[in-house]
Amino acid sequence: MxxxxxxxxxxxxxxxxxxxxxxxxxxxWGSELLHTNPEIMAGIHRxxxxxxxDLVETCTYQLTSGNLSNYLSTIQASKTSSSPTFSYNENQNNDTSHTQDHDHDQDYDTNSLFCRSIDLVHTAFSSSPLHGSSINTVTHVTHSHQRTDKSKDVVFSCGPYGSTxxxxxxxxxxxxxxxxxxxxxxxxxxxxxxxxxxxxxxxxxxxxxxxxxxxxxxxxxxxxxxxxxxxxxxxxxxxxxxxxxxxxxxxxxxxxxxxxxxxxxxxxxxxxxxxxxxxxxxxxxxxxxxxxxxxxxxxxxxxxxxxxxxxxxxxxxxxxxxxxxxxxxxxxxxxxxxxxxxxxxxxxxxxxxxxxxxxxxxxxxxxxxxxxxxxxxxxxxxxxxxxxxxxxxxxxxxxxxxxxxxxxxxxxxxxxxxxxxxxxxxxxxxxxxxxxxxxxxxxxxxxxxxxxxxxxxxxxxxxxxxxxxxxxxxxxxxxxxxxxxxxxxx
CATH class of the missing domain: 3.20.20 (TIM Barrel)
Known part of the structure; x- marks a missing residue:
């Protein structure tokens, strides 16, 4: 027991x-890799x-909509300033294509990166050769000592205000x-x-x-x-x-x-x-x-x-x-x-x-x-x-x-x-x-x-x-x- x-x-x-x-x-902090190299983070989760x-946390401890938006704005400004006028490559880095409605795109990218953090952990369990492909999204505690039903849980990490x-x-x-x-x-x-x-x-x-x-x-x-x-x-x-x-x-x-x-x-x-x-x-x-x-x-x-x-x-x-x-x-x-x-x-x-x-x-x-x-x-x-x-x-x-x-x-x-x-x-x-x-x-x-x-x-x-x-x-x-x-x- x-x-x-x-x-x-x-x-x-x-x-x-x-x-x-x-x-x-x-x-x-480390959450930058959600944007620049998510495969590195996926490998760590895996x-x-x-x-x-049994439980793996997302890499979102310091991450907020505010600091993520600031970061994405800085990246966007850097790309714009280094690109020829009116010739920005909308498909660069496989990002969602940008429109003139910059605020809308920024909100979309912010939310999508948060969702990506959860997907990376969820996928890590399904691709782990030691634990198979089954993930329980509802915790089940078995009373068998063998624990044949492996419950693998995704944990969304939220740090304090002080972490920002x-x-x-x-x-x-x-x-x-x-x-x-x-x-x-x-x-x-x-x-x-x-x-x-x-x-x-x-x-x-x-x-x-x-x-x-x-x-x-x-x-x-x-x-x-x-x-x-x-x-x-x-x-x-x-x-x-x-x-x-x-x-x-x-x-x-x-x-x-x-x-x-x-x-x-x-x-x-x-x-x-x-x-x-x-x-x-x-x-x-x-x-x-x-x-x-x-x-x-x-x-x-x-x-x-x-x-x-x-x-x-x-x-x-x-x-x-x-x-x-x-x-x-x-x-x-x-x-x-x-x-x-x-x-x-x-x-x-x-x-x-x-x-x-x-x-x-x-x-x-x-x-x-x-x-x-x-x-x-x-x-x-x-x-x-x-x-x-x-x-x-x-x-x-x-x-x-x-x-x-x-x-x-x-x-x-x-x-x-x-x-x-x-x-x-x-x-x-x-x-x-x-x-x-x-x-x-x-x-x-x-x-x-x-x-x-x-x-x-x-x-x-x-x-x-x-x-x-x-x-x-x-x-x-x-x-x-x-x-x-x-x-x-x-």
């Missing part, structure tokens, strides 16, 4: 491209599938206004504490609401580039919101998913009569933990704790300020979709053991407090750390710590954590001793987690493990090999 509850995600894309000699220094990945900034702000959460708080003259320049959390004043709350509104639009706009194209949207199984450094951006993402579901319900209303809710794709939200801490600071001057992060991730509603009947400020709850997966990415693997236990205990507490609900949230733990190297956002370079990084040891360490997380259980009944020793069963590290007594349920719906920056095919292959060995005698 345990083996069937663990899936393998692919590894890093940008750093893998760099290791192969490709530049990722343009405005689009190698991850062959290495054993120079330097990147995924680790700091330092967003400029109006996407972040206004700087305070009395605060230290460049201080995370000064810049990445809003004041608790009325003005601060107003700024936060505006930031949430803008970030909701930022994420929704990206989703709509592919969600309204039915053929493309049906190929996606998961949406990965990854490296999210701020609580209010998590709220914006969940609001964006709620708006997306409402829009697609109306857009696909005819198809829904045959397949109820097919357009509601699963999504996960993962966060970075530089130096083992969530980037956002709290009003007390300390980093936000896992319990507060968990509440923001899976609370069924968000409370927003509004106007009452006589104009007074009131707080009203807004329902939000609950992610199908939450967890950790782009983090040094040395922090995973303690962080995974904190996540498990925090979710366990939420589940036990929600006993009255008819349906508790079913959430998978998603964990794809870095390869162990350290990244400098200013020089955009990596440094290797003493001792280096071995793919096999990296995989074994990650899988030992994944197995403990997978086994963790909680008491779901109303026995009088429910509250006794609840916190002693941290993460399934003993016999308590393996009990199959009545009233116990798994804390997590499943586990997804993979690699982020500075991981590649060797790490994913090692994950597959060691995961199979871990359960081969069961």
């Amino acid at each position: 345990g083996r069937d509850r663990i899936k393998i995600l692919d590894g890093g894309m940008g750093t893998t491209l760099e290791a192969m000699g490709h530049s990722v220094n343009s405005e689009l 190698q991850y599938a062959q290495a054993g990945a 900034l120079r330097p990147g702000a995924e680790y700091s959460g330092l967003y400029p206004p109006p996407y972040g708080p206004s700087s305070s003259g009395s605060s230290e320049v460049g201080s995370d504490k000064a810049m990445n959390n809003f004041e608790s004043s009325v003005e601060g709350q107003s700024q936060e609401e505006e930031a949430i509104r803008l970030l909701t639009k930022f994420h929704l706009d990206k989703l709509l580039t592919v969600a309204l194209v039915e053929e493309t949207w049906r190929k996606i199984e998961w949406i990965a919101f990854e490296t999210i450094p701020l609580l209010y951006e998590i709220k914006a993402i969940r609001l964006a998913m709620g708006e997306l579901y409402d829009l697609l319900r109306r857009h696909y209303w005819k198809a829904e009569t045959l397949e109820d809710g097919w357009y509601k794709k699963k999504f996960w939200i993962t966060c970075p933990f530089p130096n083992s801490q969530f980037p956002q600071m709290g009003p007390n001057g300390y980093h936000v704790e896992i319990d507060e992060l968990m509440d923001t991730l899976i609370s069924p509603t968000m409370h927003c300020q509004g106007q009452g009947q006589v104009g007074e400020a009131v707080t009203k709850p807004i329902p939000m979709p609950i992610p199908n997966g939450i967890g950790i990415n782009c983090t040094n693997p040395s922090y995973l053991s303690s962080l995974s236990k904190e996540f498990t205990n925090a979710l366990k507490g939420q589940l036990q407090r929600q006993r009255e609900r008819e349906q508790r949230p079913k959430v998978s733990f998603v964990c794809y750390p870095d390869g162990g190297q350290v990244y400098d956002v200013h020089t955009r370079s990596w440094s290797t710590p003493l001792g280096g990084s071995d793919p096999d040891e990296w995989a074994k360490g990650l899988l030992s954590i994944a197995r403990e997380v997978e086994k963790a259980k909680f008491k779901s009944n109303d026995n009088k001793n429910d509250n006794d020793n609840d916190n002693d069963n941290d993460c399934g590290d003993g016999k308590e987690s393996e009990r199959n007594s009545e009233g116990e349920e798994y804390v997590w719906d499943g586990v997804i493990v993979g690699g982020c920056c500075k991981t590649s095919f060797d790490e994913i292959r090692a994950l597959k090999t060691n995961l199979d060995k871990m359960y081969e005698k069961e």
